[in-house]
Structure formats: C-alpha cells, structure tokens
Amino acid sequence: MSKQKSRNTRIEMELRKALFARGLRYRVHRRPVKGVRREADVVFGPAKVAVFVDGCFWHGCPEHATWPKNNADFWRTKIETNRRRDLDTDARLADAGWLAVRVWEHEAVEAAAARVHEIVLDRRPG
Template structure:
C-alpha cells in the first residue's frame, strides 16, 4: 500500500502542467476546508473550485473497475468506502459553496484542463460581479 501514490500521479501532473501553462495557479494536495480531513488534487481557493483526479480502480470507475480476484471482500469493501467518502466530500464542499470537479484518470488531460480553466474563469467573473454590484447602486 505504501507504493501507491496519492498525489503527483501521471494524469494529475498532465492536467497541472496544462493549467500552469495557461497561467492558472493553484494549491496541490490541499484541504479545501480546514476542518475537513480530506484533500483535493488541485484547489483554487479564491474561486472555491476543488479538482479531483480519481484512479479507476481505487474509486470504482464504471467503465474500467475490475473486481479483485485476491481477497475480494476486503478490496471491494474498500472501494465502496472510497466511493461513499467521495460522495460525502462532494456534498460537504458544495454545501460550503465550492464547485467540485471530478475526473477519471483515463479522461483526456486536455479536456479536463479546459473544463477546469473555464470553471475557474466563470467563478472569477461571478466574484467580480458580486463585488461590483454593491458599489453600483
């Protein structure tokens, strides 16, 4: 289990590289909420966008997950707990006003990075409008 990476995976690094090249800055493997003991792969704090790049096996991808042949009871339960934790994390972040983006490791890094960049840009525009609205009246 120690050899399994929980950060800096190849799909995550590909998305980070594209976002960095586009001029976006973010926190890596950070807690979006200080009191939530869970980390997102990329965190854009000012715009409240949390990005997760989930592994197909560990998070139960509907397309690629293959149940284990060795010790299936333990591993299938572990993946089920991971999925439940992911849903709970999404709900808690959304309640706190965050936008949650989840991608599978097999998805195109270009498409993921484009969606992240568009989401962050849209949230920035929303923040600017909210800041300007009180002064205009």
C-alpha cells in the same frame, strides 16, 4: 500498497502542467475547507473549486473498474467506501460554497484541463 503513489501522479502532474499553460494558478494538496479532513489535488481558492484526480481502480470508475478475484470482499468494501467518501466530500464542499470537480485518470488531459479551466473562469469572483 504502501508503494502506490498517492501524490504527484503522472496524470496529476500532466493536468497541473496543462492548467498552468492555460494561465491558471492554483495550490496543490490542500484542504479546501477547514474542519473537513479531505485534501484536494488542485485548489483554486478565490473561485472555490477543488479538483480531485481519481484513479479508476481506487474510486471504482464506471468505465474501467475491475473487481479483483483475490480477497474480493475486502476490495469491494474498500472501493465502495472510497466512493461513499467521495460523495460525502462533494456534499461537504458544496455546503461550504465550494465545487468539487472529479477528473478520472483515464480522461484526456487536455479535455480535463479545458473543463476545469471553464469552471474556474465561471466561478471567479468579480
């Protein structure tokens, strides 16, 4: 598992490229809120939008999640813990005035970029 890429994955890079092409500027792999040890994949500071690109396996995608047969209890616990942490992260960010946006790895990049673009524009100050 140590060889599993957790940063700069293909979908993450494609999403960032699409967002940049739409004129959005952002920070990558940042903690949006001090004191909350959760790192977003793409952060739009002034708009207070944090984008998380979630892998279908690791975050239990409702469409594509699979439950391994080998070491099943371990994997079910691991994935369900990830889901709970995602919900907790979203709540903590919301309490601090941020919006967490979740993009699944199976989503079409252009559709995800359009959704994020619209959200960021709606939340920009001024």
